[in-house]
Amino acid sequence: MSELSKKYPINLNVNGMEYSVEVKPSESLNDVLRENLGLTGTKRGCDYGGCGSCTIIVNGKACYSCMYPAIRASGKTITTIEGLEQNGQLDPIQEAFVAKGGFQCAFCTPGFVMSTKALLSDNPNPTDNEIKEAIVGNICRCTGYTKILESIRYAILLQKEGPKKVQKTVTSGTIKIDFGNP
Amino acid sequence: MQEVQQLKEPYLLIGKSVTRTDAREKVTGAAVYTYDMHLPNMIFGKIKRSTHAHAEIIGIDTSRAMKLKGVRAIITGKDLPNIRRGILVKDTPVLAVDRVRYVGDPVVAVAADTAEIAEEALELIDVEYRDLPAIFEAEEAMKKNPVVVIHPDLKSYSAKYAGADAGIPNLHAYFKVRKGDFDAACEKCDLVVENTFQTNIVQHFQLEPVVSIAKVEPNGTITVWDSTQVPFMLRNELSEALQIPPEKINVIVPHVGGGYGGKLLSVIAPITAALAIHSRRPVKLALTRKEVFDCSCVRQPFAITVKDGVMKDGRIQARKVTSYISGGAYSGGMGVNEAKTSICGISHYKTDNFWYDAFRVYTNRVPGGPYRGFGAMQVNWAIESQMDILAERLGMDPIEFRLKNLLNEGDRNVIGEMTESTEHKALLLKAKEMVSWGSETAPQGPWRFGKGISIGHKWSFAPTASSAVVKYSFGGTLNVQASAVDMGTGALTVLGQIAGEVMKMPIEKIRVSMPDTNITPFSDGAFSTRQTYNDGNAVRLATLDLKKQIVERAAPILRADPLDLDVRNGTVYIKRNPDKLIPIDDLFVKGVSRGGAFAPVRDFIGAATWYQTAGALRPEDGQCTTDRACAFYDVVAASAEVAVNIETGQTKVLRLCLAVDPGTVINPMLLEGQVQGAAFMAFSNTLFEELVFENGVAVNPELADYKIAGAKDAPEITVSWRGTPFPDGPFGAKGIGEGPMLPTTGAITNAIYSAVRVRPHDLPITAEKILMKLASESC
Numbered sequence: 026m027s028e029l030s031k032k033y034p035i036n037l038n039v040n041g042m043e044y045s046v047e048v049k050p051s052e053s054l055n056d057v058l059r060e061n062l063g064l065t066g067t068k069r070g071c072d073y074g075g076c077g078s079c080t081i082i083v084n085g086k087a088c089y090s091c092m093y094p095a096i097r098a099s100g101k102t103i104t105t106i107e108g109l110e111q112n113g114q115l116d117p118i119q120e121a122f123v124a125k126g127g128f129q130c131a132f133c134t135p136g137f138v139m140s141t142k143a144l145l146s147d148n149p150n151p152t153d154n155e156i157k158e159a160i161v162g163n164i165c166r167c168t169g170y171t172k173i174l175e176s177i178r179y180a181i182l183l184q185k186e187g188p189k190k191v192q193k194t195v196t197s198g199t200i201k202i203d204f205g206n207p
Numbered sequence: 208m209q210e211v212q213q214l215k216e217p218y219l220l221i222g223k224s225v226t227r228t229d230a231r232e233k234v235t236g237a238a239v240y241t242y243d244m245h246l247p248n249m250i251f252g253k254i255k256r257s258t259h260a261h262a263e264i265i266g267i268d269t270s271r272a273m274k275l276k277g278v279r280a281i282i283t284g285k286d287l288p289n290i291r292r293g294i295l296v297k298d299t300p301v302l303a304v305d306r307v308r309y310v311g312d313p314v315v316a317v318a319a320d321t322a323e324i325a326e327e328a329l330e331l332i333d334v335e336y337r338d339l340p341a342i343f344e345a346e347e348a349m350k351k352n353p354v355v356v357i358h359p360d361l362k363s364y365s366a367k368y369a370g371a372d373a374g375i376p377n378l379h380a381y382f383k384v385r386k387g388d389f390d391a392a393c394e395k396c397d398l399v400v401e402n403t404f405q406t407n408i409v410q411h412f413q414l415e416p417v418v419s420i421a422k423v424e425p426n427g428t429i430t431v432w433d434s435t436q437v438p439f440m441l442r443n444e445l446s447e448a449l450q451i452p453p454e455k456i457n458v459i460v461p462h463v464g465g466g467y468g469g470k471l472l473s474v475i476a477p478i479t480a481a482l483a484i485h486s487r488r489p490v491k492l493a494l495t496r497k498e499v500f501d502c503s504c505v506r507q508p509f510a511i512t513v514k515d516g517v518m519k520d521g522r523i524q525a526r527k528v529t530s531y532i533s534g535g536a537y538s539g540g541m542g543v544n545e546a547k548t549s550i551c552g553i554s555h556y557k558t559d560n561f562w563y564d565a566f567r568v569y570t571n572r573v574p575g576g577p578y579r580g581f582g583a584m585q586v587n588w589a590i591e592s593q594m595d596i597l598a599e600r601l602g603m604d605p606i607e608f609r610l611k612n613l614l615n616e617g618d619r620n621v622i623g624e625m626t627e628s629t630e631h632k633a634l635l636l637k638a639k640e641m642v643s644w645g646s647e648t649a650p651q652g653p654w655r656f657g658k659g660i661s662i663g664h665k666w667s668f669a670p671t672a673s674s675a676v677v678k679y680s681f682g683g684t685l686n687v688q689a690s691a692v693d694m695g696t697g698a699l700t701v702l703g704q705i706a707g708e709v710m711k712m713p714i715e716k717i718r719v720s721m722p723d724t725n726i727t728p729f730s731d732g733a734f735s736t737r738q739t740y741n742d743g744n745a746v747r748l749a750t751l752d753l754k755k756q757i758v759e760r761a762a763p764i765l766r767a768d769p770l771d772l773d774v775r776n777g778t779v780y781i782k783r784n785p786d787k788l789i790p791i792d793d794l795f796v797k798g799v800s801r802g803g804a805f806a807p808v809r810d811f812i813g814a815a816t817w818y819q820t821a822g823a824l825r826p827e828d829g830q831c832t833t834d835r836a837c838a839f840y841d842v843v844a845a846s847a848e849v850a851v852n853i854e855t856g857q858t859k860v861l862r863l864c865l866a867v868d869p870g871t872v873i874n875p876m877l878l879e880g881q882v883q884g885a886a887f888m889a890f891s892n893t894l895f896e897e898l899v900f901e902n903g904v905a906v907n908p909e910l911a912d913y914k915i916a917g918a919k920d921a922p923e924i925t926v927s928w929r930g931t932p933f934p935d936g937p938f939g940a941k942g943i944g945e946g947p948m949l950p951t952t953g954a955i956t957n958a959i960y961s962a963v964r965v966r967p968h969d970l971p972i973t974a975e976k977i978l979m980k981l982a983s984e985s986c
Contacts, residue, residue: 065243066236068464070414071496075910078414106236119234123226126876129884130695131233132240132414132464157918164910166412166465167695169887170921172880 035099040108048095055079055090066106066135077163080136081105087143106135117183118142127176129167136163141177220704221938224876225714227700238462241434242418250279252482252492253325255315255332257307260571260903262336264305272331277320280486287481288450296379296538297365298358301448301477308357308536309571310903311502318482318490341571343903345510345533348377348568357569369826379538380567382547384829386621387560392525396516400597404511404589405969407897410500412915415464417503418493419476421483428455433476436466436692437732438722441473448477460722466694468577471734472540474503500908505898507575508533509585513593521603521611525560528553530586532567535574542575543567545582551666552583553590554620556612561621571903580948583665591661591953606639625834628933634844634866635662637927641864642846653854657962661953662844665946666837668735669821674728675745677706677753679811681795681804683716683777690722690730691742697877698738702746704873705937709750711775736841736942743937744817753813760794839933841946842868845954851962856978858959860890860922865947871932871939881943883924889951891916897971
């Protein structure tokens with residue numbers, strides 16, 4: 026058996042749970058999360074760090090799981106999209122994406138939510154430029170980013186003031202006919 | 208601004224930004240896509256693809272690969288039924304037989320215990336080719352004596368195709384319009400202007416790669432899970448490709464991670480199913496990102512010539528448009544239809560003399576196929592560029608010039624359709640107002656500012672059909688069975704709102720199924736802006752049918768005429784005495800065994816089919832045989848404000864404004880999302896994207912080299928809509944998915960011109976092209 030196909034035991038802490046798995050040196054953390062642990066909330070869109078749909082948090086930093094050798098994650102603390110919901114309560118970031126319609130097909134959404142989570146954990150009050158910098162490695166092909174940016178701004182507000190203090194704003198309540206014929 | 212008009216009926220759900228029904232599963236990562244699925248005993252497929260643009264296959268040797276441990280099936284074209292498939296032209300084999308026609312053409316498929324073993328097996332397969340001359344440009348393909356004929360047997364393919372007698376052997380789709388006498392009208396014009404435009408090859412880039420899973424069931428039927436936009440079409444394509452009756456194939460569609468037209472073609476499902484049949488194991492076949500880029504489907508490039516004759520007062524007297532479409536190696540399923548559908552990108556202006564010719568020809572490149580906007584976007588950009596060129600030559604304001612020529616209500620358009628329920632002019636003026644037209648920004652350093660405007664309309668195709676079944680369950684839930692694919696659009700939420708509105712039930716009580724062709728009723732699927740309108744109509748009618756049954760069952764109990772009854776929140780009540788009511792649950796018989804309750808005699812199930820008819824376009828002159836050739840028109844006007852750097856050529860789009868006409872808005876938040884998303888896609892296509900081919904090989908099929916606009920590039924996108932109900936739509940709704948793709952590119956192009964007086968005639972509009980134009984203008 027060659028060095029490359031040999032499997033090595035590693036320990037992972039994923040979403041607060043301990044796992045022992047055996048991995049090949051070529052396997053990515055994305056492979057292990059999706060295939061060994063069945064955590065398919067973390068997506069894979071390109072396999073080379075181009076699209077950001079595989080973003081997870083390792084020791085507090087947002088990472089592309091598809092580029093992260095699983096073997097290097099041994100002993101590290103990993104958070105995936107499945108780890109954000111606590112006791113049936115969505116994370117404020119998830120609440121905000123729901124309220125502001127910050128997703129469509131949503132294959133990119135776990136990645137965006139995790140990039141945002143890493144950002145807000147470090148910097149609870151980012152500027153618009155800092156927000157864009159934090160999601161620059163995430164591609165969304167559906168929304169045009171407008172509602173993703175709105176969602177993240179709303180998440181900041183929710184985190185700061187708590188869900189109850191913020192008025193839920195609905196984009197438009199009724200059908201409007203807001204301009205006349207020429 | 209006019210006062211806000213209230214709709215006559217107070218709606219419970221229509222017009223409300225209700226939360227998407229799939230929201231929670233999507234933001235928690237719980238939503239399962241085909242790409243995420245894993246079946247017991249499943250193995251993995253891979254495809255050996257042609258490395259030659261055009262060649263004969265001399266021999267295929269799979270013997271070394273067969274010996275590799277873990278390989279479970281290897282199939283070539285000769286192992287499959289000798290069938291070519293296609294929707295209009297039957298030209299596409301599942302795996303190449305005798306000849307490959309593009310770099311990437313599937314030749315051999317392998318299934319193995321792991322994807323890595325399958326990959327390794329591909330390396331052990333030897334394919335010997337003999338090169339043939341290849342054609343990469345539409346111009347060469349249009350010749351009567353081209354260097355090579357890509358489908359020498361085209362005439363024997365089972366389907367008929369327009370233009371078969373033109374003597375152009377690589378031509379396989381042709382559409383023309385002949386209205387009036389173009390040449391005679393041109394002679395009388397004050398000004399005749401001709402320009403050519405070239406669009407780019409772009410890729411859909413759905414975040415979820417193209418993927419399919421197939422399983423042979425113990426009874427011999429085949430189940431396919433696929434990230435498709437069109438489950439029933441896929442079922443029939445599988446049936447045709449594998450020569451298995453459609454009723455023996457079941458297509459199930461889990462969540463779909465984006466489509467945009469790129470998941471309309473059955474690029475891999477027949478291969479996956481064939482591998483499953485040969486290996487007797489469930490097989491998953493997922494394309495790599497590179498394969499999605501250069502081997503699945505691309506937006507086909509159009510070379511467009513526009514020649515116009517106009518009068519000094521701004522009337523367009525004559526217009527002739529010619530499109531040459533480099534279609535790629537095969538007809539691309541419905542991609543071949545783009546020759547015809549492109550007409551709706553240029554039919555929004557009236558003129559008495561209008562000629563159009565669209566030629567789709569084979570070239571040795573990955574097949575072009577459906578892409579959001581379906582051919583209409585390409586020609587719309589050419590026309591909307593030309594409109595600004597004409598306005599400048601005439602010394603007219605581009606908006607005034609457009610207003611002079613846009614369709615009015617009641618006008619016949621260039622293909623003879625009656626203009627109904629469209630508001631082109633109001634939308635153009637709204638787009639003008641949104642961008643603060645007329646106010647100019649002074650130059651700042653190297654930056655020059657400009658604004659541009661554009662308008663277009665996209666039709667939703669017809670004839671087409673959708674069916675729905677709606678069941679009221681004890682306990683007060685409504686189960687809507689439809690086959691709409693929600694590839695991100697929010698279609699399932701919209702259908703839930705429509706059903707809920709009829710029954711006056713909250714959205715939380717409504718479940719809308721995802722497609723499963725064995726169980727859910729027919730729908731043509733998710734394309735051509737069709738689901739809100741067609742599936743929406745089916746769901747509305749089915750729910751009305753259900754409501755009628757419930758009311759009739761309640762009538763004797765309430766001692767009232769059914770016509771005097773209505774439903775609300777799980778009850779039936781007397782309209783003039785709303786306090787007199789009966790819970791719908793009371794119409795069930797309770798306490799049977801421990802199973803809850805049943806509806807006596809007949810379950811509460813409503814069903815309906817919506818069939819949208821349309822006239823045909825006559826082959827001889829492209830004129831419609833009735834007042835409408837489609838389901839409806841989706842009119843969109845766009846305005847843009849840009850900043851262009853005259854030192855670097857860089858363009859920043861500061862603002863995009865979209866004025867849309869979707870009929871009644873079912874869900875404003877979803878509507879805004881669709882419009883913003885389509886406009887952004889067009890923006891990214893316009894400035895950044897191009898899949899570049901050299902000698903038939905894609906040179907940038909990876910994200911590092913193929914730029915897709917990101918959050919830092921994102922302009923502010925504002926959306927305004929008219930909510931005028933469309934008479935035939937469910938609660939007056941039309942659709943919106945594609946329309947904003949049309950005018951956005953034109954608005955950006957025209958804004959760039961207004962900023963720096965240069966106008967690239969080929970997409971994408973890169974910094975280099977602007978700089979070169981600026982340099983050549985200043986010489």
